[in-house]
Amino acid sequence: MADDDFEEDKLSVADRLAAEALIVDVEGYEGPLDLLLTMARTQKVDLMKVSVLELAKQYLTFVEKARALRIELAADYLVMAAWLAFLKSRLLLPPDPEEEGPSGEELAAHLAFQLERLAAMRDVAARLMARDQLGRDFFKRGITEDVTRVRKVTYTATLLDLMQGYARIRTKDEFRPFVMDREHIHTMEQSLERMRKLIGFAGKWTDIATYLPEGWTVDRMARRSAHAATFAAALQLAKEGLVEVRQSETYAPIELRRKDRPQE
């Protein structure tokens, strides 16, 4: 950037003053592109027609000034300065056919595009923010009504469930011919009848098992139904206020006792 000194005198006084003003609030710029955009605006031309060469010079002057004033510039600004110095040399020197890469004009055109795009985004951002806004210019409903959720349950099953269910039952019965026998089933009515007669004698706690009907051990059906019927009957009697039922802990024997009348 040693070539700045011969450019400087080409800048107008106004430009120099502008550059100094820029330096003062360098903090206020959102990066080098923002700064360049501000500088480009001093050219007072359509951004598409901005002189990128002029801009590059202006920016480099700015960086020099900042350095002279011992203002520390962020790395971004210095990178941009280096790039602009390169661009400037490309623009000033006749193109070297040996050299690869884009021409100075292409680079300059891209920079102009970037500036114009940034300016455009600034503009639409302002227009966006100037729109009517919810909660400021227009409003939503103040009293809302919550939608109450009503839960409806539907049940479903698959054919496989059905087949498995049936298979499960048939597995149980598999080795038994399918007969309609109820011979060994004990009903609650039977148990109730038996127990109504027996319960009068149960002044002390007695295991419910003692009330099981005769023959309850003959087979599985009898065992189960006898247990169920006896238990259900015991509960029925308790409900009627004829017996008390207790169980000291889980799986402990269930015990029954005649319920004494209040005065006793």
Place this chain on the structure above:
Amino acid sequence: MTETPNNDAANDDGPIRDTLFEAPPEAEQERMVEAILFASAEPVTVADLNARMPHGADGAAAVQALRRRYEGRGVNVVRIGDAWAIRTAPDLGFLMQKETVETRKLSRAAIETLAIIAYHQPVTRAEIEEIRGVSVSRGTVDQLLELEWIRFGRRKMTPGRPVTFVVTEQFLDHFGLEATRDLPGLKELRAAGLLDNRPPPGTAPETEEGADDDSQSDMFRPPLDPEVEDESGPEDGA
């Protein structure tokens, strides 16, 4: 407040200035009340309306006009104490409910009952109990009836003429069957690995308890729930 596109109100640029010294036209006052009632989180009194509307506006008259305008609409202007609010029309309250359908698996008891009906139809309740080895709760049958997967068939010509159950068209539909005879038979179930190889009942009574725990729990379910209570054993048998 620059772009107010489709606002065909009388005055665009600064209703405040225009209306400060003279009351806005009645229609405009009605619009104002409409907006205020809409946006307020609470019912608004007429005094509040007047305080918020431009000087000279008659909130009471405007709210009455608005009330008439909303008569019969989906929302109404209603008086709550001495304040006003916009509320959903009473007859549309049902819209404020959202039905969420929850799908649950049918219980094992229901599936088994259904399976028995499908395979053995027409079948009586006693027969179902016979096959399952446990009594069938009324709830289970009701559920299947409600799902319209089973219905009552004709009565059996046996003593007591018990009703029978058969499966419905909906059942066939749901399970993608043309007829119940399309249900796989026992042999096919076995081939499909669906029939467990379990020891026959009675040979190993101890392990069997655990294996059949569902029927057991069914049997010993305390008669708390009403369904089981009136299910007074197999007295209704054939």
Place this chain on the structure above:
Amino acid sequence: MTETPNNDAANDDGPIRDTLFEAPPEAEQERMVEAILFASAEPVTVADLNARMPHGADGAAAVQALRRRYEGRGVNVVRIGDAWAIRTAPDLGFLMQKETVETRKLSRAAIETLAIIAYHQPVTRAEIEEIRGVSVSRGTVDQLLELEWIRFGRRKMTPGRPVTFVVTEQFLDHFGLEATRDLPGLKELRAAGLLDNRPPPGTAPETEEGADDDSQSDMFRPPLDPEVEDESGPEDGA
């Protein structure tokens, strides 16, 4: 009692008279949509309307009728993306000091970033930085995400598969936009080529020549679910 004589606003007050005495199904559907939209602070999609109205109702038609009915009123029916809401007329904002929500003032960086996302969406952080010429601070993006004005879009099919940002329905709602295509100045910007993704000369052409077609098509696509990120857009073909 149906006529509202003191209503000399621009709009006709005919519809009310029409619907009060006869209640054809459409009028009833309009009432329903009216009730639903009034009850909700947030926009309601047509799909939601249909789900909540009785079977066979046409929410889309009813909402259009309702929109016409509320033209010029104190509250309006507005479209936001795929959804509909009732909002107070913008010219009546001055009445609502009480309801005004103080929003945190957005920084210049946040405003610009928001605009870039809205006009260039879907856009990566690198692209935002390229446009602004500075790095985008995390706080800026976080603030916009927190406001729910932007969200993550699908990943770009370029090396590194960077995430993109798009604006949300809340953004549209906040700025009273029906869709991103209604953004102010969008057409002019596009015509001027300022929304093109023009890589700096000399850089390897990026794999996103289609980028601006893409952003265009995306603009018309409602910014709905974030999961669609691996749906192949035009840019992956390039």
